[in-house]
Amino acid sequence: xxxxxxxxxxxxxxxxxxxxxxxxxxxxxxxxxxxxxxxxxxxxxxxxxxxxxxxxxxxxxxxxxxxxxxxxxxxxxxxxxxxxxxxxxxxxxxxxxxxxxxxxxxxxxxxxxxxxxxxxxxxxxxxxxxxxxxxxxxxxxxxxxxxxxxxxxxxxxxxxxxxxxxxxxxxxxxxxxxxxxxxxxxxxxxxxxxxxxxxxxxxxxxxxxxxxxxxxxxxxxxxxxxxxxxxxxxxxxxxxxxxxxxxxxxxxxxxxxxxx
DNA sequence: ATGACCGGTCCTACCGGA
Numbered sequence: 121x122x123x124x125x126x127x128x129x130x131x132x133x134x135x136x137x138x139x140x141x142x143x144x145x146x147x148x149x150x151x152x153x154x155x156x157x158x159x160x161x162x163x164x165x166x167x168x169x170x171x172x173x174x175x176x177x178x179x180x181x182x183x184x185x186x187x188x189x190x191x192x193x194x195x196x197x198x199x200x201x202x203x204x205x206x207x208x209x210x211x212x213x214x215x216x217x218x219x220x221x222x223x224x225x226x227x228x229x230x231x232x233x234x235x236x237x238x239x240x241x242x243x244x245x246x247x248x249x250x251x252x253x254x255x256x257x258x259x260x261x262x263x264x265x266x267x268x269x270x271x272x273x274x275x276x277x278x279x280x281x282x283x284x285x286x287x288x289x290x291x292x293x294x295x296x297x298x299x300x301x302x303x304x305x306x307x308x309x310x311x312x313x314x315x316x317x318x319x320x321x322x323x324x325x326x327x328x329x330x331x332x333x334x335x336x337x338x339x340x341x342x343x344x345x346x347x348x349x350x351x352x353x354x355x356x357x358x359x360x361x362x363x364x365x366x367x368x369x370x371x372x373x374x375x376x377x378x379x380x
Numbered sequence: 381a382t383g384a385c386c387g388g389t390c391c392t393a394c395c396g397g398a
Contacts, residue, residue: 129386129387129397130386130387130388132387132388133386133387133388154387154397156387156388157388181388181389182387182388182389182395182396183388183395183396183397184396228396228397228398229398230396230397230398231398240396269397269398278382282381283381283382286381286382286398287398288398323398324382325382325383325385325397325398326382326384326385326386326397327381327382327383327384327385327386328382328383328385329383329384331382334382336381336382338382338398340398369386370385370386370397370398
């Protein structure tokens with residue numbers, strides 16, 4: 121079973137590179153974030169034509185939005201409405217093999233890392249608090265993927281000291297993420313396959329003149345497994361080359377092969 | 381400093397991204 125997660129930064133604007141990914145890497149399941157499209161305008165025919173007729177989509181106009189596309193039918197799919205905001209930040213599917221794949225788009229959090237003056241940062245912290253409560257009571261055999269918008273370790277950013285006050289790597293965020301991991305003993309499989317202290321990123325800003333040479337990245341995208349699945353993955357890789365494809369997303373896909 | 385770019389929309393300016 122091959123699963124790929126990718127913040128696509130508008131699915132409709134990226135059909136070219138989505139086709140390239142599906143053709144070259146042939147995932148069984150593709151989890152997208154920031155689809156930026158309402159469900160009735162989602163390019164379902166495009167996915168069907170490429171062999172992915174089974175779609176679980178949760179979108180809204182302009183912002184956010186997640187979608188999970190599969191070659192094989194799901195047993196079930198459902199959404200959770202985090203923080204009661206009615207925004208599109210989660211979709212879950214139950215695989216025929218029994219595992220549940222949760223596809224997340226955690227709030228970015230705005231610029232100022234102070235919940236008293238920045239509502240977006242307060243929302244991000246509230247979202248993480250709800251995730252901790254949910255995760256504490258979660259059943260086994262879960263796969264959690266997506267853009268979690270936090271780079272938890274020093275080696276998950278290009279310069280730890282420079283980013284300590286930058287949203288995505290502040291101590292309140294990184295500490296909360298490590299607490300969240302503990303609530304389910306989640307296995308951070310990207311770090312199983314690329315252990316610390318190696319640098320590992322999945323996002324590079326559009327603003328850098330030469331993202332590849334500058335390499336000022338952050339690991340914002342994640343794949344976590346329930347402890348029962350710890351020994352199941354056979355390969356985990358950031359598809360860095362996709363950041364250099366034509367008309368790219370600012371995030372690279374993250375691929376996992378797993379025996380289920 | 382990420383450091384001047386993206387996509388979407390109430391469309392030619394502004395929001396959100398992070």
